[in-house]
Amino acid sequence: QAVTLHTDLGEIKIELFCERSPKSCEVRGYRKYIKAFISSLLSTFCVVIATSCNCCSNILLQNFLALCASGFYNDCTFHRNIKGFMVQTGDPTGSGKGGTSIWGRKFEDEFSEHLKHNVRGVVSMANNGPNTNGSQFFITYAKQPHLDMKYTVFGKVIDGLETLDEIEKLPVNEKTFRPLTETRIKDVTVHANPFA
Numbered sequence: 001q002a003v004t005l006h007t008d009l010g011e012i013k014i015e016l017f018c019e020r021s022p023k024s025c026e027v028r029g030y031r032k033y034i035k036a037f038i039s040s041l042l043s044t045f046c047v048v049i050a051t052s053c054n055c056c057s058n059i060l061l062q063n064f065l066a067l068c069a070s071g072f073y074n075d076c077t078f079h080r081n082i083k084g085f086m087v088q089t090g091d092p093t094g095s096g097k098g099g100t101s102i103w104g105r106k107f108e109d110e111f112s113e114h115l116k117h118n119v120r121g122v123v124s125m126a127n128n129g130p131n132t133n134g135s136q137f138f139i140t141y142a143k144q145p146h147l148d149m150k151y152t153v154f155g156k157v158i159d160g161l162e163t164l165d166e167i168e169k170l171p172v173n174e175k176t177f178r179p180l181t182e183t184r185i186k187d188v189t190v191h192a193n194p195f196a
Contacts, residue, residue, distance in 0.1 A: 002158065003068050004189040007078075010163035012139070014123050016061055016155045017115075060110050060125060060133065060154050066102045067135055068188040076185045078167060082177050085144065087167050088126055089185060090136035099135035106132045110152045117144040121157030121164065141168050 126136035
């Protein structure tokens with residue numbers, strides 16, 4: 001399954017996955033994925049996430065997909081943007097200190113040695129220490145092996161890398177890395193929405 005982030009700069013489609021995780025993701029002979037599209041003012045990109053499976057990221061995916069389906073991420077800014085590293089979003093307050101899970105509390109990390117920050121476009125939960133996942137997530141601009149086993153990987157960009165390119169080019173405050181021009185997720189489309 002996947003989601004599309006509709007941003008001010010375009011769309012980003014994200015594949016959500018749990019393949020190669022310690023537990024099987026096979027469901028009736030096939031892998032289930034959710035595609036999500038994130039749209040911004042400039043473009044849209046797509047991220048894919050695996051759901052309905054017994055895998056390491058099941059709790060995380062329940063949280064992410066429920067937040068997407070509920071409109072939680074609508075109007076969230078990309079509040080931290082570090083060229084060559086990553087862009088972060090998912091905080092409705094826009095401060096980088098807000099956001100919560102669907103349970104109203106932080107939840108545990110879900111690592112897999114097979115899911116790594118090994119390419120541009122990897123999607124992971126942001127945290128401020130072990131087991132502090134909420135709603136914030138980030139997308140890498142390049143491989144970042146030092147993040148492996150510290151941040152839970154749950155998807156990758158499968159369409160809209162040109163939108164990611166545009167976001168990476170945004171001028172930022174040199175101290176806070178906040179974009180000088182506010183760029184938002186306008187809304188999120190969940191493909192094969194399990195919550196509909």
